[in-house]
Amino acid sequence: MSSTTGGARSxxxxxxxxxxxxxxxxxxxxxxxxxxxxxxxxGLIGANGAGxxxxxxxxLGLVQPTxxxxxxxxxxxxxxxxxxxxxxQKIDLDPDMPLRARDLIGLGLDGHRYGLPLPxxxxxxxxxxxxxxxxxxxxxxxxxxxxxxxxxxxxxxxxALISRPRLLLLDEPLxxxxxxxxxxxxxxxSRIAKEQRVGILLSAHDMxxxxxxxxxVVYMAAGRAASGTAEQIIRTETLSELYRHHVEVxxxxxxxxxVAGEEPAIQVLGQADDCADHDH
Amino acid sequence: MNSVSINSxxxxxxxFFANGPVDTALIIGTVVAVVSATVGTFTxxxxxxxxxxxLSDIGTAGGAAAPLIPVPSIYGFVAxxxxxxxxxxxxxxxxxxxxxxxTGIVLGGALGLAALFLYEDTTTTSDSGTVVTVLxxxxxxxxxxxxxxxxAFSVAALAITxxxxxxxxxxxxxxxxxxxxxxxxxxxxxxxLLALALAVSLSALTIGAILSTVLLIGxxxxxxxxxxxxxxxxxxxxxxxxxxxxxxxxxxxDSVGWTSNGQxxxxxxxxxxxxxxxxxxxxxxxxxxxxxxx
Numbered sequence: 001m002s003s004t005t006g007g008a009r010s011x012x013x014x015x016x017x018x019x020x021x022x023x024x025x026x027x028x029x030x031x032x033x034x035x036x037x038x039x040x041x042x043g044l045i046g047a048n049g050a051g052x053x054x055x056x057x058x059x060l061g062l063v064q065p066t067x068x069x070x071x072x073x074x075x076x077x078x079x080x081x082x083x084x085x086x087x088x089q090k091i092d093l094d095p096d097m098p099l100r101a102r103d104l105i106g107l108g109l110d111g112h113r114y115g116l117p118l119p120x121x122x123x124x125x126x127x128x129x130x131x132x133x134x135x136x137x138x139x140x141x142x143x144x145x146x147x148x149x150x151x152x153x154x155x156x157x158x159x160a161l162i163s164r165p166r167l168l169l170l171d172e173p174l175x176x177x178x179x180x181x182x183x184x185x186x187x188x189x190s191r192i193a194k195e196q197r198v199g200i201l202l203s204a205h206d207m208x209x210x211x212x213x214x215x216x217v218v219y220m221a222a223g224r225a226a227s228g229t230a231e232q233i234i235r236t237e238t239l240s241e242l243y244r245h246h247v248e249v250x251x252x253x254x255x256x257x258x259v260a261g262e263e264p265a266i267q268v269l270g271q272a273d274d275c276a277d278h279d280h
Numbered sequence: 281m282n283s284v285s286i287n288s289x290x291x292x293x294x295x296f297f298a299n300g301p302v303d304t305a306l307i308i309g310t311v312v313a314v315v316s317a318t319v320g321t322f323t324x325x326x327x328x329x330x331x332x333x334x335l336s337d338i339g340t341a342g343g344a345a346a347p348l349i350p351v352p353s354i355y356g357f358v359a360x361x362x363x364x365x366x367x368x369x370x371x372x373x374x375x376x377x378x379x380x381x382x383t384g385i386v387l388g389g390a391l392g393l394a395a396l397f398l399y400e401d402t403t404t405t406s407d408s409g410t411v412v413t414v415l416x417x418x419x420x421x422x423x424x425x426x427x428x429x430x431x432a433f434s435v436a437a438l439a440i441t442x443x444x445x446x447x448x449x450x451x452x453x454x455x456x457x458x459x460x461x462x463x464x465x466x467x468x469x470x471x472x473l474l475a476l477a478l479a480v481s482l483s484a485l486t487i488g489a490i491l492s493t494v495l496l497i498g499x500x501x502x503x504x505x506x507x508x509x510x511x512x513x514x515x516x517x518x519x520x521x522x523x524x525x526x527x528x529x530x531x532x533x534d535s536v537g538w539t540s541n542g543q544x545x546x547x548x549x550x551x552x553x554x555x556x557x558x559x560x561x562x563x564x565x566x567x568x569x570x571x572x573x574x
Contacts, residue, residue, distance in 0.1 A: 060460045086460040091453060096504045097325055098513040099449065111450035112461045114443050143508045 011038040012074060013083075013166040013199035014059065019068035021054055027223050028054045029065070034218050034227035036201060038166070041193040042227075043210040044203040046220030052203040053089065055220070056169050059201075060086055073166050085160030085198075089171040093152065095145035101155045102140045105130050108159035130158040133195075134188060150181030154188065161192065168192075170202040174209060182209050189213075207234070208255050234258075296533055305419040305529050305547070308430050312482045313495065313521030315434045319441050319479035320500035321510075321517050322472065326452045329497055331368065331473070334383045335480040336492040338364045338390035342481075343414035343489050344397035348404065353414060354429060357481035357489070364390060365477040369470055417488030417548045419529065430482060437478035440471050448472060449510060486525070487548040495521060498555035505566045524554045 014036040021029040029051050036042050046052050057063040059070050061077055069076065072083050085108075106127045110117065131140045134154040139147055144155060153173050160168055170189070174182040190213040193200045204210060207217065211230055218227045219234070219242060226233050226242045233239070234256055236249045248259045296302055323332045342360025346353040364386050372382030401410045413421065441448070447468045451458035455465050483492035503517035528551035536544035 057456075060456075062456060062459055081460075081462075084460065086457060088454045088456045088460075091457070093453065094325070094327075097452075098321075098504050098508050098510050099453075100508050103510065104453070107446060107450055107453075108461075111446045111458070112463045113446055116442055116445055141508075 012036070013038050013040075013072065014201065015071040015074075016055070016059065017069050017071070019055065019058055019065045019070070021051075021058060021063060021223075022066045029058065030223040031068070032220075032223070032225040033068075034225060036167070036199045036216065038199055039193050039197045040215045041190055041200045041213060042202070042216040042218055043207055043214045044201055044218045044220065045205070045207045045210075046203075047205055050220040051223045051225075052220055053171055055225070056086075056171050056201070056203060059167075059169060060084060082163055083166045085163065085165035085168040087153070087156045087160050087168070087170040087173055090176065091152070091156070093145040093147075095143065097143065097145045099144050100141050101136060101144055101147065101151075102127055102131060104144050104155055105136075105140075105158045105162055108162040126162055130162045133161070133192065134158040148181070149176045150178075150184060153177065153181075153185050157185075157188070157192070161196065161198070164196075166198060168198050168200045170200070172203050172205070174204055174206070179209070186210060186213055211256065296530065299533075300424065301420045301422075302529065302533060304422050304424045304427065306526060307427055308422055309419060309486055309525035309529060310522050311430055311434050312486045313499070313525045314518045315437050315479050316483045316492075316495040317499040317503075317517035317521035318514055319437055319475050320496035320498075321503060321513050322441060322448050322452070323476060323496060324500045324504055326448070326472075328476070329493075330380065331383050332476060332480060332496050333493040334368075334387040335361050335364060335477055336484060336489055336496070338387055339481055339484045339492065340394040340414060340489040341390045341397060343484060344394050344401055344411075347401055347410050348397060352423070352426060352429070354426060354433070354481060354485045357484045358433060358478065360390065361477035361481045362474065365473040366470075369473055413488070415488050415490045416546060417484070417486055417491065419486050419547045420532075422485070426485075430485070433478050433482055437475045437482070440475040440478075444468055444472060444475075445510075487551050491548050491552055494552045494555055495525075498552075498559060499524065502555070502559050502562045505562045520555075520558065524551050524558070527554055 012035050016032055016034050019029050019032040020027070032051070032055060044052050044055065054063060058065050061070075061081065071077075072081060077084075106117075106123060108130075109123060109126060131137050134157050136151070136154050136158060139151050144152065147155065157168075157170075168189075173185055177185065186209055189200055189202065192198065201218070202210065207230075214230065216227065217230050217233045218225055219239065221239075221243045224242055226238055234249055236247065239247050239249060239258060243260070245260065250257045250259050320332070323329060339357040339361050342356030342358070343353045344356070345360070346356030349356075367386050368379070368382050371385065372379035398411050398414070401414075409418075412418070447458065447463045450461060450463055451465050451468055458465050458468075479496060480492050483495040486492075487495055499517040499520040500513070502520050503513040507513050507516055528547050531550040532544055532547040534544075535550075536542055538544070
């Protein structure tokens with residue numbers, strides 16, 4: 001837990017410096033820079049194709065940036081970065097997979113090790129702790145393939161957190177969840193960020209379920225990113241600059257929508273697909 | 281074995297345990313059952329049943345080429361399967377679809393060679409039994425001198441699989457997740473494919489190239505329906521495999537007295553029938569259980 005010379009900011013767990021990724025002539029990321037502090041919960045917001053998954057993969061080291069660099073806890077990342085916990089976008093778990101929720105959580109501790117796992121009281125205690133931390137005790141002994149989407153997310157979060165990372169990355173964890181399960185996961189993450197002092201970066205195409213709890217927004221459009229508090233970023237001027245054409249931030253009741261285009265032909269950007277979802 | 285007298289009061293025919301070929305069959309069969317079940321449990325979990333089945337068919341070429349050299353068929357199975365596994369990996373790195381195509385192409389090529397070698401077997405060895413042995417196995421014809429060879433390949437396949445136990449599990453769940461944890465996913469996949477090639481070869485030796493998938497996938501599929509813990513699945517699959525092989529050998533030995541020509545039925549038939557029947561029963565029994573407790 002080395003502290004950087006951040007001045008007023010708390011310890012910085014993640015710093016992206018001018019990350020650029022070009023794949024096959026296409027610019028996927030364009031000079032993306034932002035930082036995330038200890039215990040901070042940030043939403044990585046953007047439409048499909050904005051570059052969110054690529055950015056997460058660069059931070060994880062699964063994709064090499066064309067230029068720019070990533071600092072984790074103030075240092076360059078290593079191949080096996082124990083400081084980062086990761087919850088991938090979508091996992092297809094076979095119902096017949098002989099693996100209990102608690103086994104998957106335990107693999108977060110030693111899944112990279114070779115040889116047979118030896119029983120250890122210390123390991124068992126850690127697994128129990130994590131089961132408690134994500135409220136998974138009622139389904140800890142069930143097969144992972146039989147869990148609901150929300151339950152699987154919580155198990156994956158415990159799996160990612162058990163090695164005590166400084167940074168937790170989640171790729172669209174709310175995408176396949178109903179509203180209520182999604183809300184539960186978000187509340188849980190908010191609590192974990194504060195309790196365990198872990199920085200959380202969660203990608204989502206809809207910012208609305210996140211706005212009440214996140215400390216920071218990293219908004220992506222066409223490979224570019226703007227970062228700051230929700231008040232700083234979710235504004236007509238800031239987002240118009242990011243999109244490089246005029247967009248309007250509209251508040252409908254408690255929901256925030258980003259709308260593009262001149263009047264009569266209004267087109268919803270970013271939230272296009274979930275608008276319909278939440279109308280009923 | 282034609283002169284064996286059957287003790288009708290006992291399920292174990294007289295002379296069963298005092299018979300050299302039967303002893304050899306039981307020893308090799310047991311070892312192969314454990315290796316196949318252990319490797320096979322991961323094959324099913326990783327969704328590589330098609331690759332496993334393809335390797336077993338591909339092995340036909342090696343088994344058929346062996347008598348032409350001549351060497352014991354196990355060497356032919358191992359050589360061809362290991363080369364095929366490497367080719368499948370090299371050709372299919374890009375995507376799951378590319379992997380399926382690569383498997384299909386290598387399978388086709390190997391079966392073409394198998395057609396040639398099997399033809400040569402029938403014309404040069406004047407022994408039509410060779411073809412049946414390669415395709416459907418002949419566990420009673422195994423020489424006891426093969427036991428050390430089988431043991432060596434078995435230890436290698438088991439060691440690879442058990443060494444990779446946790447990384448294999450992790451990468452079966454998500455390759456991204458495993459990579460992020462620092463697992464060398466590609467290395468693990470290649471090493472596992474090698475273990476699979478060895479297991480399929482050993483299985484082919486026991487119940488034939490065509491049927492060898494059954495010993496690989498059958499016990500594993502049964503175990504996966506019955507337990508929710510990986511370690512238990514490995515043990516249960518191994519137990520099921522051993523039981524099927526031992527019972528198959530016993531029934532084949534007994535069956536000599538069932539047929540009028542005194543030839544009996546092949547071991548492979550009994551092993552496959554037992555595993556298939558057990559799988560169907562397991563499916564029916566576990567079908568009604570609520571998901572949570574399954």
